Amino acid sequence: MARPAVVCAIVTWLALAVGLVHGQDRVATISGFSGTVQVGRAGEWQQVVQMGPTIRHNSIFPKDEIKTGPDGNAEILFEDGSIVKVSPNSSLVVDQGPLALDKAATTGKSLRRSIRVLVGKAWADIKPSTVVATEFEMPEVVAAIRGSVLSFDVPPEGGPYLFSASAETGGMDITHVGPTGARGTGMAFGVSAGQGIQGGKGSFTVELAPGTVGEVVGRAPDGTQVVMDGQDKISVTRAAGGAKITNVGPTSVTVITVKGLIKVLGPGQSFFAGGAYSVAAPKAWAVAGAAGAGGAVVVVAAPGVVGAGGGGGGSKRVAPEEPPAPEECEPISY
Structure with missing residues (x-):
């Protein structure tokens, strides 16, 4: 008749042992x-x-x-x-x-x-x-x-x-x-x-130096707006075959395409970039990007670096959709 108590004691000891482990x-x-x-x-x-x-x-x-x-x-x-x-x-x-x-x-x-x-x-x-x-x-x-x-x-x-x-x-x-x-x-x-x-391993997509900021301040399905060091601002919107870049800040910015074409945009001026582009800020850092099906790409890159996507300093992809979930599991059991 004492066996159930012994079994219960063993189970209790095992539970305590698991907790200690x-x-x-x-x-x-x-x-x-x-x-x-x-x-x-x-x-x-x-x-x-x-x-x-x-x-x-x-x-x-x-x-x-x-x-x-x-x-x-x-x-x-x-x-x-x-x-x-x-x-x-x-x-x-x-x-x-x-x-x-x-x-x-x-x-x-x-x-x-x-x-x-x-x-x-x-x-x-x-x-x-x-x-x-x-x-x-x-x-x-x-x-x-x-x-x-x-x-x-x-x-x-x-x-x-x-x-x-x-x-x-x-x-x-x-x-x-x-x-x-x-x-x-x-x-x-x-x-x-x-x-x-x-x-990628060894370098990170977006690189910042102390006191240098490239921040996305507005987002819409067809584009994004970026404020840069010194309060320089650009607007990026998708267009057929590329992107439309507009200087919405108070000072001039320089647009450099991946083919080396250079455009200086005054306040309110726009420029069409086919495929990819780079926008250089006056204070040593740059924003680069490209337009694609997933939305605009905004890149913070070092001076002299021209690139889009994973090139240059890397990229921030502004996309309205959520990342897809993996394959569903079996029904949950508890």
Whole structure:
């Protein structure tokens, strides 16, 4: 008759032991999956499996790694309702802990959630939170999220990667944290609603020097407006075969096409650029861009650099559409 008590005691001891091993509470669960999905913890891997209505091995603790196989998709659900969807052949690490005191004092938040994308593709819908500060880490880049829908594509072997976002509900700050001496190291800038960021290993897409600003201040389906250092302003709108560039600021700006054609635009003057163009500001930095189906492209580049898309200093793509979500998972089970 004493056996049930013994069994209960063993179960209780095992639960306590699991808590001691983890040392922290669960931070998320795999709420849906398909194909091969594994969770790595302290060097050991467990495969996520469906057993009737229950998903086994779906708990995620700080520093756990989630890895998907060639046929694997996973949906990660956090306590605040934020969701991360992981595509096949992808891997990411989830961590959560107390926020540094200096950041806690300035943000009013108490927890830091870190999602490090090691390789592959992920899509996320991060809910605005007054408690949790969410950061996504990629090769040499950290994105602090304040409520955004975003996607990542980090290919293996350090190739070029793609980061895009639609910050309709909050926003984000992107910081280049590459090696010392890399262009743009440590510089941060804001990303407004609908902007995407494209970058490559070793250099970041948008490069800023102290006191130099190239900021998108207005956005419409057919174009964008940029304010530059010294309050120089340009307007970029799509046109057949290229883009129409208008100087909407109080001072002259210089337009340089990729073919080397130079145009000086006075206040209110416009110029048509076929395909791609570069606009040089008086104070050493430039804005370059091109018009395409996804919207206008705005680039902050160094003096003398002429390019568009990923060339020169990189690009900000202003697009009205959200980044696409990956393939849907199996129906969610709890």
